Amino acid sequence: MTRTTRRNRRTLLAVGGAAALLALSACSSSDSDSSSTGSGSAASASSSDKLSGTVTVFAAASLQESFTTLGKEFEKAHPGTKVTFSFGGSDSLAASITGGAPADVFASASPKTMKIVTDAGDATGTPATFVRNQLEIATLPGNPGKVTSLKDLTNKALKVVLCDKEVPCGAAAQKALDASRLTLTPVSYEQDVKAALTKVELKEADAAVVYKTDVHAAGDKVEGVEFPESADAINDYPITLLKATRNTEAAKAFIALVRSAEGQKVLTEAGFLKP
Template sequence: MTRSARRTRHMLKVTGVGAAALLALSACSSSSDSSPSKADTSASSSPKLSGTVTVFAAASLKESFTTLGKEFEQAHPGTKVAFNFGGSDTLAASITGGAPADVFASASPKTMKIVTDKGDAAGTPATFVRNQLEIATLPGNPAKISSLKDLDKPGLKVVLCDKSVPCGAAAQKALAASNLKLTPVSYEQDVKSALNKVELKEADAAVVYKTDVHAAGDKVQGVEFPESAKAINAYPIALLKNAPDAPAAKAFIALVRSPEGQKVLSQAGFLKP
């Protein structure tokens, strides 16, 4: 065989190997393009939320949670958020008594502990906001209340939350810090009921949360007092152990704790956790 023939034969071999390599690379690329990416697989496997999330929440959360509930329903078509607002101690008793609920948002760690001690919470509750007290007076503040001690003026009708509920327990701490003893015209079972007494002009003043004064608008006038700094309440939220709709409940809790949820709560007057 001549030198020219050997060279031609060698080049044909090299060309064949290169072509085979190119075909293999093309097949690999085609296979890779046709298979779904991890992101696509993850997105397709993400379950769609549905059903009703039942939330038991402190009365002071009514306005902000109602707003968040509507946002949740819009973000997750097919879901609904049902609320039961009231005194935290009453709600805790209902939960430990077997009332069906998915989420509990309390106005104090003490009332949340009622639920956790009974083993009715799934996991550890998380503090999502804090709240501070304020004096709610009649519009224009006709009684000229400027401090906590002014609530002891003769003839002044003052309303407090019951000592068993978070707003009442906080008020007692503030009164103790001021060495003041008050005899209110009534003790109310939740903060909205206490505020309502002033709105209806059945009382001259009530010790409530700043958020409730904020929510009442021009129906009342707020008076800040320094002793309230000694009685700030932390608000914990928890998924309940036997939640009928746990996936949606977890998503609602995530919304409450998200930057978007925190913005709504902050606008309502709540303090950061």
């Protein structure tokens, strides 16, 4: 074999080897691209699993302003969702839930009213306390009745309103009165704290025992009077996912918002106490 022939054969082998390497590289690149596309599709699919639909929340009347704000924030963060609320006395809401009313979330103003729902087997998981609330006396602007204490409300010249004793704010007020050994005869018992507050706002009553949060929400429509006995009648507020929910993931996400730092900020700014 001539030197030229051997040189040509080495050249052909080198070219063939290079071609093989290029082919392997191309295969590797193709596999890598395929893997990358697959993971990208998975990530895309994951990110496309967005929340949607309606979340129905039954909540204590005292949560109206705060939850309305959080509902709007939730809808803004999750386009395609809608949060609807039913506010009222916790006992009435609990009765509605156990009676079959469709709802996804229940936020109560006391563990006692929450227990109505859990005992009936209508809650999923263990309810979590997310805030606490303290009582305060709401008087007419300027406090013309000169109310400075819980005892002042026993003055028969004053028209005083309380929440019904079955409602958490009414039960708390009665606890404070019992601890102080005071007897109070109100002109009316109201079905929820907002109804009691409205009596003062409309000047149909001189004073009402409500929550600090309600006095805060009313602004200059009423004047608040703190009383030390309220420290012994603070209500815990539990929240839970309901067994009958039709939108589990969105309902869980709303509860998570309520319990998050962002949700707690809204609630504490409204006057609620941290759990």
